[in-house]
Amino acid sequence: MDPQTLTELLDVSVLDRLDRIDELPAEELARSKALRKEGYSAEVTAGLLTQAQLRTEAATKLGPFAEDMLFTRDGLAQATRLPVAAHHARRLLGESAEGSRIADLGCGIGADSIAFAGMGAKVTAVDSDEVTAAIAAFNLRHLPDVSVEHARAEDIDTAGFDALWFDPARRTIGKADKRGSTSRITDPEDFSPSLSWVVDKAIAAKAAGVKLGPALEHELIPDEAEAQWVSHAGEVVEVCLYFGEARQRTGRSALVMAERTLLVHEDDLPDDDEDGIGELGSYLLEPDGAIVRAGLVTALCRPLQARRLHPTIAYLTTDVEPSGPAAAGVRAFEIIDTLPAKIPSLRKELIERGIGSVVIKKRGADIVPDQVRRQLKLPKGEKATLIFTRLGGKHVVLLTNPV
Numbered sequence: 137m138d139p140q141t142l143t144e145l146l147d148v149s150v151l152d153r154l155d156r157i158d159e160l161p162a163e164e165l166a167r168s169k170a171l172r173k174e175g176y177s178a179e180v181t182a183g184l185l186t187q188a189q190l191r192t193e194a195a196t197k198l199g200p201f202a203e204d205m206l207f208t209r210d211g212l213a214q215a216t217r218l219p220v221a222a223h224h225a226r227r228l229l230g231e232s233a234e235g236s237r238i239a240d241l242g243c244g245i246g247a248d249s250i251a252f253a254g255m256g257a258k259v260t261a262v263d264s265d266e267v268t269a270a271i272a273a274f275n276l277r278h279l280p281d282v283s284v285e286h287a288r289a290e291d292i293d294t295a296g297f298d299a300l301w302f303d304p305a306r307r308t309i310g311k312a313d314k315r316g317s318t319s320r321i322t323d324p325e326d327f328s329p330s331l332s333w334v335v336d337k338a339i340a341a342k343a344a345g346v347k348l349g350p351a352l353e354h355e356l357i358p359d360e361a362e363a364q365w366v367s368h369a370g371e372v373v374e375v376c377l378y379f380g381e382a383r384q385r386t387g388r389s390a391l392v393m394a395e396r397t398l399l400v401h402e403d404d405l406p407d408d409d410e411d412g413i414g415e416l417g418s419y420l421l422e423p424d425g426a427i428v429r430a431g432l433v434t435a436l437c438r439p440l441q442a443r444r445l446h447p448t449i450a451y452l453t454t455d456v457e458p459s460g461p462a463a464a465g466v467r468a469f470e471i472i473d474t475l476p477a478k479i480p481s482l483r484k485e486l487i488e489r490g491i492g493s494v495v496i497k498k499r500g501a502d503i504v505p506d507q508v509r510r511q512l513k514l515p516k517g518e519k520a521t522l523i524f525t526r527l528g529g530k531h532v533v534l535l536t537n538p539v
Contacts, residue, residue, distance in 0.1 A: 261282060442454040
């Protein structure tokens with residue numbers, strides 16, 4: 137979004153129309169025609185339609201707050217989900233947040249600042265992009281203890297803050313695609329600000345957190361930090377580096393936020409390899425993505441009485457249905473049978489069993505699930521889950537049902 141379009145969107149009458157846009161027909165073309173008939177320019181009409189769509193998409197991340205916010209597509213993509221933002225706030229501010237000063241450096245559209253202010257902190261929210269900073273100011277306008285600055289994080293004097301929060305920009309600045317999205321930056325030194333600059337500032341702070349994408353290489357984790365991978369509602373959303381008073385332990389951890397919350401740390405890893413690697417049990421266990429990203433799959437073996445299916449594949453197997461707190465860290469599948477991996481033989485087996493609809497999962501198998509599904513050409517029938525993987529040195533297909 138360019139500054140001129142944002143200026144036009146911030147007109148009181150345009151914002152009022154955005155709040156009432158559901159009065160118009162739901163179909164986009166009809167809605168566009170209605171807005172043009174009301175006298176809105178093509179640019180403002182496009183902006184209204186985009187904002188309405190982004191508000192709908194944002195509801196899963198930001199709940200009812202989304203109804204009163206503005207967005208860019210990249211800003212929404214990088215925005216923190218509110219339950220996760222609340223976790224950030226608790227880690228950085230502790231129980232005595234009232235009156236604490238925190239700098240949100242790379243505030244984006246303001247999701248984390250909402251959580252920080254909600255705990256009673258005084259927030260200075262900063263973003264280097266002019267449009268993003270203006271949108272953050274709009275989104276945070278109801279919070280009296282939040283100020284927003286258009287500036288580079290590198291130009292902010294961080295002395296005097298009780299905590300620092302960094303969310304460096306990880307997407308290119310430039311031409312966007314048709315949906316308004318730009319491309320991801322893969323080299324952390326090309327982030328804005330760079331990861332090395334952020335880490336130096338975080339180490340020197342009283343308390344600090346750094347939000348990064350979950351694909352962060354383990355070799356980049358500073359010795360002074362705790363790296364915590366987080367999944368929310370089954371989706372891996374981030375890895376966060378915590379420093380100073382915000383750090384609970386050094387090393388790697390994984391937080392699974394679902395109906396039941398599970399925290400796994402590298403201290404939970406077994407000292408020795410589990411017995412029976414490659415011996416198929418009655419259940420296959422698919423560890424949560426945060427646990428996989430953190431390299432902590434084997435930390436689940438002892439509490440779940442499980443073992444690895446293969447030394448390098450993130451599947452576990454067990455003879456007993458998983459239960460207890462650690463069960464929150466896996467999806468369980470009851471193993472019905474082991475089927476042949478060749479498509480003609482596999483198709484024959486499935487048809488004989490009356491199976492006509494399959495969910496295909498894979499780890500350690502060089503297949504394309506949609507391609508396999510087309511090759512099977514199954515007639516209508518029962519539904520099952522096929523898991524393509526390796527058992528020892530052999531490729532196998534496991535016929536399973538989700539527990």
